[in-house]
Amino acid sequence: MQEYNLILTDIMKTGHHYFYGNYLSYASIDNQHIDIQNDYYQLPTDLSKYKRKIALICTIFPHYMNNSEFVDDMNRRLEKLRQLGFKFIIASPWESRANVDQNTLIKTYQNKAFTSWYGEHDWFWFYMYDKHLQKKDLFNIDHSKKIYNLLYLNKLGRSHRRRLFKKIQKETDLLNQSLYSFIGEKTPIRLPREYEAPWIENGIYQMQNLNGQDQDIYEKPYNDSKFSLITESNVNNNEQFITEKIWKAIIMKHVFVVYGNYKTLETLRTEGFKTFNSVFNEDYDDEFDADTRAWKIIELCKKLKQMSAHELYNKTKEIREHNFKLFFSKNNITRLSSDRIQKWFKTYDSTEPNSVAIEGKRVL
Numbered sequence: 170m171q172e173y174n175l176i177l178t179d180i181m182k183t184g185h186h187y188f189y190g191n192y193l194s195y196a197s198i199d200n201q202h203i204d205i206q207n208d209y210y211q212l213p214t215d216l217s218k219y220k221r222k223i224a225l226i227c228t229i230f231p232h233y234m235n236n237s238e239f240v241d242d243m244n245r246r247l248e249k250l251r252q253l254g255f256k257f258i259i260a261s262p263w264e265s266r267a268n269v270d271q272n273t274l275i276k277t278y279q280n281k282a283f284t285s286w287y288g289e290h291d292w293f294w295f296y297m298y299d300k301h302l303q304k305k306d307l308f309n310i311d312h313s314k315k316i317y318n319l320l321y322l323n324k325l326g327r328s329h330r331r332r333l334f335k336k337i338q339k340e341t342d343l344l345n346q347s348l349y350s351f352i353g354e355k356t357p358i359r360l361p362r363e364y365e366a367p368w369i370e371n372g373i374y375q376m377q378n379l380n381g382q383d384q385d386i387y388e389k390p391y392n393d394s395k396f397s398l399i400t401e402s403n404v405n406n407n408e409q410f411i412t413e414k415i416w417k418a419i420i421m422k423h424v425f426v427v428y429g430n431y432k433t434l435e436t437l438r439t440e441g442f443k444t445f446n447s448v449f450n451e452d453y454d455d456e457f458d459a460d461t462r463a464w465k466i467i468e469l470c471k472k473l474k475q476m477s478a479h480e481l482y483n484k485t486k487e488i489r490e491h492n493f494k495l496f497f498s499k500n501n502i503t504r505l506s507s508d509r510i511q512k513w514f515k516t517y518d519s520t521e522p523n524s525v526a527i528e529g530k531r532v533l
Contacts, residue, residue: 174514175204175216177224179260180246181239182208185227189260192295195499195506203510209246216253221517224250225260226282228269256517259285262292265410267403283520284513290411290436291505293384297416298502300384305497309388310422315478319347319470320394320423322360322414324383326353329404333428333463343470348394364390384413391421395478398470401429404459409436419496422489424481426473428466431457441495443488448481449473 176193179186186207194205204219206212216222233239247257259282261269266287321337321344323330334351337343351358359365366387391397397418402410409430415437418425424445427433434444434454444451449472453465473481482489495501 171200171202172220173202173204173218174221175206175213175219175223176510177209177212177222177250177255178205178207179227180209180224180250180257181227181233181243183227183230183233185229185260185263186225188296188299189225189227189262191299192292192502192506193510195295195503196510197503198507198511201510201514221514222250222253222255223258223513223517224255225258225286228259228261229263256520257282258513262286262288264288265403266408267405267410284516286509287408288410288412290409290440291509293412293416294496295502295505297384297413297420298497301386301420302497305420305493308386308420309392311388311392312422312478312482315393315395317346317348317394318474319343319349319396319398320390321347321349321398321400322390323349323351323400324353326351327400327402329428329459329463330400332460333400333466336463336467337470341467341471343467343474348390360390364393384417386417386420388421391418391423394423395476395481396424396426396470396473398466399425399427399429401427401433404429404431404462406431406457406459409433411436416496419489419492422493424473424485424489426453426466426469428463431459431462441501442492445485445488447488448484449476 178189178193190205190207193203196203204213250257264287266285269285269287323334330351348360348364349358350360364387366382366385368385369382399414399418401414402412409432411429411433415425415427415429415433417423419442430436432454434446434451437444444454450469453462453469456462456465
């Protein structure tokens with residue numbers, strides 16, 4: 170018997186409801202009908218047919234919480250939805266669990282919601298799929314001529330990135346004949362202007378809201394470099410958070426090494442992707458200690474720098490083509506979206522109704 174479910178993608182419609190709704194609309198679950206609604210004011214007047222009613226609270230704009238009018242409106246909506254039988258999800262898929270848990274505002278929400286939606290391996294896969302699907306056959310990908318060895322891009326100055334960068338500067342000559350940047354430092358290190366996307370002027374240098382420019386792709390740095398050293402958002406050992414940084418390399422059919430969470434490559438392989446362990450040693454992925462993992466990565470990058478680009482790209486061709494095709498598989502996006510919603514349903518069915526206690530001028 171078919172069950173009906175309703176998901177409101179953002180109580181306040183602050184902007185990311187569109188992306189959330191688009192992702193969730195890919196889901197296909199046996200015996201489950203899922204209505205996606207992006208607008209609080211467009212909710213059905215009769216909710217009696219819905220077994221589950223879920224509302225997302227988007228946390229990507231915490232500055233709104235300083236506006237008393239916004240807070241009052243959100244308080245009213247939360248209480249009304251609670252009375253209608255909704256349960257709430259804290260939606261933070263753009264960030265890792267580690268980064269979200271450091272946010273004191275989000276912590277106040279977590280006590281009032283039945284679950285949190287963190288970024289894991291699925292969100293940026295969907296986002297990059299959705300952003301680039303129509304362009305996938307239009308990219309100019311050409312790995313026949315390599316001018317540089319390493320492509321090493323850093324934006325925010327996270328502590329693990331600084332540590333790795335200092336190690337590379339002191340211990341190796343990897344940065345010679347390489348393309349590298351570190352935008353988030355006091356004295357920004359930038360790519361040569363010809364390797365910055367031509368549609369970006371000064372925004373990427375000013376570290377302001379890039380409006381999705383982080384997820385844009387410019388082919389030239391990938392075409393002209395031998396391999397990517399990707400520094401992910403964090404390197405902790407208790408989660409998997411895969412962002413656009415890895416997906417860019419896969420879309421560009423670029424050889425890559427990842428300084429990210431413990432077992433990042435294993436996560437990719439679990440999802441059906443192939444890594445390069447048949448061509449070079451990837452045992453850094455099995456190293457629990459982040460600093461030791463960094464040293465292993467540096468040693469690997471030294472070896473890759475010495476390897477012939479022609480040989481490297483011939484040996485990895487099947488892997489890179491496989492990953493590109495898998496990445497743009499709609500069936501996989503459907504699977505990821507379905508799995509995400511099924512997790513919510515399972516938690517929904519095992520929790521008590523929400524109680525919303527609101528204090529001061531901040532919601533929840």
